[in-house]
Amino acid sequence: GLPDAAFWWKERATCCKVRARRFGSQRQLVVVEPSSTAGVAVLKLKNLPVNSFSLEFLTELIINLEKLENDKTFRGIIITSDCPKAFSAGVDLREICGKNPAHYTEYWKVLQDLWLRLYLSNLVLISAINGPCAAGGCLIPLTSDYRILADNPKCLIGLNETRLGISAPFWFKDPLVNIIGHRASEHALQLGLLFPPAEALQVGIVDKVVPKDQVQSTALSVMTQWLAIPDHARQLTKNMIRKPTADLLVKHRDTDIQNFVSFISRDSIQKSLQMYLAKLKQNKD
Numbered sequence: 001g002l003p004d005a006a007f008w009w010k011e012r013a014t015c016c017k018v019r020a021r022r023f024g025s026q027r028q029l030v031v032v033e034p035s036s037t038a039g040v041a042v043l044k045l046k047n048l049p050v051n052s053f054s055l056e057f058l059t060e061l062i063i064n065l066e067k068l069e070n071d072k073t074f075r076g077i078i079i080t081s082d083c084p085k086a087f088s089a090g091v092d093l094r095e096i097c098g099k100n101p102a103h104y105t106e107y108w109k110v111l112q113d114l115w116l117r118l119y120l121s122n123l124v125l126i127s128a129i130n131g132p133c134a135a136g137g138c139l140i141p142l143t144s145d146y147r148i149l150a151d152n153p154k155c156l157i158g159l160n161e162t163r164l165g166i167s168a169p170f171w172f173k174d175p176l177v178n179i180i181g182h183r184a185s186e187h188a189l190q191l192g193l194l195f196p197p198a199e200a201l202q203v204g205i206v207d208k209v210v211p212k213d214q215v216q217s218t219a220l221s222v223m224t225q226w227l228a229i230p231d232h233a234r235q236l237t238k239n240m241i242r243k244p245t246a247d248l249l250v251k252h253r254d255t256d257i258q259n260f261v262s263f264i265s266r267d268s269i270q271k272s273l274q275m276y277l278a279k280l281k282q283n284k285d
């Protein structure tokens with residue numbers, strides 16, 4: 001029969017630890033701190049300058065999430081950024097530009113791992129989005145249980161892949177559809193919309209917009225409401241609601257990797273990504 005997500009996760013967690021040993025980095029790209037509320041950890045993304053998803057960062061993130069998931073003292077995680085410029089700029093374009101198919105395969109598998117780890121987490125996940133959040137960066141908020149965005153015009157959020165000449169994979173699209181609905185997703189995805197805070201709230205891609213200096217405290221008070229519900233009841237309900245969406249990725253993982261690798265290896269796609277990266281480097285503040 002079809003292996004379930006838990007089976008996949010066990011196998012992939014081992015790969016992650018092996019990869020982490022390979023990086024052997026001195027830099028700490030993810031910082032986990034206990035919060036003032038018992039049972040709640042604050043996980044800070046710290047891959048300067050913009051928390052783009054390098055393979056190393058993804059690996060460290062997954063290992064930290066796995067540790068928290070297995071530590072019975074924790075019931076919830078607030079995920080936020082420790083980089084002043086961004087919550088996350090999404091996929092690190094240097095990982096999907098100018099590399100070989102083996103690299104693209106490994107990279108995509110790890111991104112899928114992160115999605116499954118977050119989407120099927122038994123913990124309450126709250127995203128405290130204190131900076132811009134683009135494309136793959138939305139993977140964290142979209143798999144969280146609740147999203148709080150800083151009220152700042154720079155804090156744009158959305159799946160802008162089409163603007164890079166690429167398409168968001170179905171497992172980015174599915175949670176978006178589950179959150180904001182079919183028509184709004186069709187619009188947002190095709191146009192690659194990045195929503196400023198008021199519009200983000202209106203379309204429902206975030207649940208709350210608050211001044212930047214209140215993002216963390218609001219996340220803690222929302223967390224308290226969620227933790228008032230007995231874990232077992234909440235977890236069963238979360239799993240019931242999310243399993244059909246998660247099973248689609250578990251079932252189609254290999255095909256999705258093949259599609260990604262052949263798509264990203266095309267010369268035309270490589271050209272548009274390189275142009276986008278060059279444009280980013282020109283448009284500096």
Ligand SMILES: CC/C=C\C/C=C\C/C=C\CCC/C=C/C(=O)SCCNC(=O)CCNC(=O)[C@H](O)C(C)(C)COP(=O)(O)OP(=O)(O)OC[C@H]1O[C@@H](n2cnc3c(N)ncnc32)[C@H](O)[C@@H]1OP(=O)(O)O
Pocket residue numbers: 049050052085086088089090091092093094132134135136137160161164166167168169259260263264277280281283284285
């Ligand atoms: C038919 C289909 C079949 C199959 C489909 C299967 C799969 C689909 C195929 C592909 C799917 C790929 C999915 C990809 C998802 C992504 O996430 S792509 C990345 C999208 N991200 C963005 O568009 C955000 C880009 N960044 C910004 O807009 C800004 O940097 C910022 C708003 C986050 C911050 O702005 P500033 O404060 O002005 O800072 P800078 O712009 O100067 O950035 C600092 C530094 O960082 C570099 N950088 C920024 N983002 C990235 C990135 N994503 N990757 C790599 N590097 C990045 C930027 O160039 C600067 O570098 P330096 O110039 O300082 O060296």
